[in-house]
Amino acid sequence: MVVGDASLDIDTLVIGAGPGGYAAAIRAAQLGQKVLCVDKGNVGGVCLNVGCIPSKALISAAHQYESVSHGADIGIEAEGVKLDFGKVQSFKDGVVKKLTGGVAALLKANKVEYFNGEVMFISDTEARVFNDQESPRYRFKNCIIATGSRPIELKPFPYGGRILSSTGALALQEVPKSLVVIGGGYIGIELGQMYAKFGAKVTVIEGLDSILAGFDPELTKLVDKKLRGQGVDIVTGAQAKSAEQTDDEVTITYSVDGEEKQITADYLLVTVGRKPNTDGDLGLDLIDLKMTDRGLIEVDDQCRTSIPNIYAIGDIVPGPALAHKATYEAKVAAEAIAGQPSKVDYKCIPLVVFSDPECASVGYSEQEAKDKGHKVTVGRFPFNINGRALSLNATDGFVKIVSDADSGLVLGAQIAGLEASNMIAELGLAIEMGATVEDIALTIHAHPTLGEIPMEAAEVALGHPIHTFLKK
Template structure:
């Protein structure tokens, strides 16, 4: 039987990063993955493939809608080859997962393919082509999450689908009904909207992106409506029925009236649930709460002192970069270091176009906490860079403490917001004031000038370009 200092169950961004950091710190490390490729949901059926399709569909949309205005004349019909688009997406996935294989070899991490389950707190059974058992002084549970559904929905994976199936459709839907106006639904909805589908979003809350700042939600709602999305907020879905090649969704609107949606595909994107199936956690003394999450303390330690858990399987936002930070945190804790994570400073991103990104507190959260704050907001359309690229939608909003001027939250909608949010994270990590950021030189012309201008607006309302 092979013995290890650390065994990691699950090879998503949290798991494989935890394994690498453990190996870097001199621990003999193993990683266990039940699928044939490493990388978990994110690399195989999540972040990476969805961004590949978003980029491909964006190119297509630019070609049919914007090239002429840029002085690019395309003669002949511009057509979508969905099969080739999906194949390119898969090649991106294959390259990325192959890169994880390389990193495991480079860091001398033993990889086991099979379902890992606890025999007890220090022994793990691995059921793959053969059954093996390993011993681990410490274990990190990084088993991630799976798409959630509603109890009355039968996901047949053909017409009623999850994000996994939406990444490999054989045809562009005529009418895609998206249940859930969160990140996954809006991103994949935009992919197929660009390719020619009619898209109807049905959201239970009173707005899309209900967990983000209301201003951001309102702005993206406006932009998506301009893109001909049909957005139906405050709608409670009560039935989803497949009839031949059609899907009929019935929902009650906020007045209690029944509304019917008829499409040829229905994407169920109502969130994700922690995945611990087959883990046999109780054999190791690991507690799982009534929400299906592995319970952990502030050190990400479970009720079994030598077993830790990270990522989607524990509380908090289900984000790949959050899982990575937690993986490093546990590895360094095991090495006797004193790492830290500030969960308030983990950014959230929506990769629609325009992109949406945020870090820190929303206005609603500050109001609820009784914090007095000031707001600086700057429209993207006032930037020279935005006019040059024809990306005029969106804004940057800076929330700062009314007394100290410390930045408490940054929320943005716009081109490259996913990349720009890092500036806000750095500023807030070092507890910068709005004035600090407003006095930093930002290259011109760039999208990031909007951050400087919003910081100026928060500092005595002195934005320069509005």
């Protein structure tokens, strides 16, 4: 407790305890800094509490439920398969509790002081932290802002009642009979497909010409096909206009090609992107940070803002709003504060959608590589002739490796299929270390595994595949 209005001295103030904030706090403490980490929510931030982790727990449960329900394809007929969604939610909550508890333990083990409350800047070297019980003031040498983001709320579709944000969709205590999703990005597709697997009738309304904008069209076509096969209606080129809700349902009005249509469902899920948390009561206007017109904080290649002792990371700075990007930037910022020459290099940020099939991408797409002036060679190998994929009855998908035709350097990769989220790591490492397709082809991969598919794709790129033939 602070006596009077005296200030406590610390080395580094970290604002936010999500994947960026807690990683920054831990790394800064490891480097000898006296660290205070402040968050008004729960340790772990959005990702661990109402984002990445709970959604993946529910997606995993939905996949298992679907597998058991459709086991007849491989000779396993299970009668009377029942879904207890309350227990599914308990499983999800247990995963969240274990991980958030683990983060709290890590902060404590690294001697990071944690304060559950809010922050208000007084100046660029001083801030007040406060909650209902206390409001100490701290003087800091450096600060790392990692306040994250929140779902964008559209005026015609205010959250509440039958209109859900992603947070609300993860907290439903029963599977809706019907669900409309506005937004066919990765959050909408992941959650929409998850509820479809649990038995909901799902309709996705997307304003663009295809779902999962920004991903290789080869990947999105596979997901689109699978969704439709699961009974999901996908309406592209559509403009959502309004919603009217009662106690039991919500009716959405939208237009396609100038024709107005309506659809009624139990719930409406709105997933049209996220907004940086830089517009609250943090007091950023008092320290005059340079920001973009989208509310993002401008930073250099060490995550330093326009004020030299203040850094910013994660969803509040330019670039994709990804937990692993925030964690990466966290370590760079903490090390920069410690005087190390760490800098960000974004060429190997993997993008992953936990759809079915999973999609993952790293580095350049084929078109991006060509646009950069490369003469490109592509190696592509399908899941449906891989022994492990066949034995898992998971044959949808492929691995595609984009390489420089002259040097053989791996420039990028795209994967659709089971475990794409894990398999992309090898190809990200290949790009990071400057490996060639020959390096991948010469690496002995265990058999029978899905991991062999990148090796096979590399052999296709080299022109001498073993388990397929080249088209002439």
